[in-house]
Amino acid sequence: MPPDSSRAMAPQFDNAHFRRALSQFATGVTVITTRLEDGSFVGLTASSFNSLSLQPPLVLWSLSNAASSLPVFTDNSHYVINVLSAGQNALAEQFARRGIDRFAGVEYTLSRTGLPILKGVSAWFECHNRSRYPEGDHVIFVGEVEECEAYPQPGLVFHGGRLFDTDAGPI
Template sequence: MNPPRRAAAPSFSSVEFRQALGSFATGVTIVTARAADGRLIGLTANSFNSVSLNPPLVLWSLSRLAGSMPAFERGSHYAIHILAAEQMALAERFAAKGVDRFAGLSWREGAGGAPLLDGAAAVFECFNRSRYEEGDHVIFVGEVERCEQRPGALPLIFHGGRYFTELPL
């Protein structure tokens, strides 16, 4: 018997799919870059994951319709910040539309000009190694050139549409 060549049509709605995905607790990140015209770009994302230790690779994804897509597609570098528990307001700020996300923030310049935000639990400075178009998103794979961690920082966690922090069992 030959395996099917395509997946069967979904037996659920987009709303049901989104609700089921909300059952998976994720960390919260902010991904930043500098556009070719010098503008600072940043957004909140929870689609972050490790890929490889050697070479050091991580991935994240972005909607094809995102206004920041051209900057991430064309840029050589970006930075991924794993947010600390006390950075919930920053996560909301970088998820909001129509605001200057960097106004009044303390940051320094990282690899390729990507802004590095202060206070994150960890930061990965990445070379924009490859991209894969899948469904309505683009998956970015970054090769980590530098990383740092803030010892003792508790992570910000997102689950079921709400923010949490780590509690030991």
């Protein structure tokens, strides 16, 4: 029987061990986009996306407290979650890089609120930034989905520290 306690026991592992264990859970890959006040776009790669509720339609994702874009996503009223499809590994890598124009050469259309929806994605969700919850070294964002679209096709998956096309295997 586990101890009866209102607090978690200290972990018996280091960060590297925890990361290795987490990497065994395959996730989809997304690019989350929004807009700055000056009209320029911000986007980042995230694999921490999940569905939360059907009524109301809610999704969640998380962002590191150390991310330079945290204030932008915290303060903006809307963002778009773009679910990458197989073959979009270059986009995942581009939006994960620092110090570059992440939108250079990227094809997109604009959502109803003027946010980038990337071309060729499997699905997208335009969300109202409903709530944020600081937890550990991340902030959990809950988005209320105002609009979405699906284009059924194989997805891009992250597993074991690598990207995989669900229809072609490891990249």
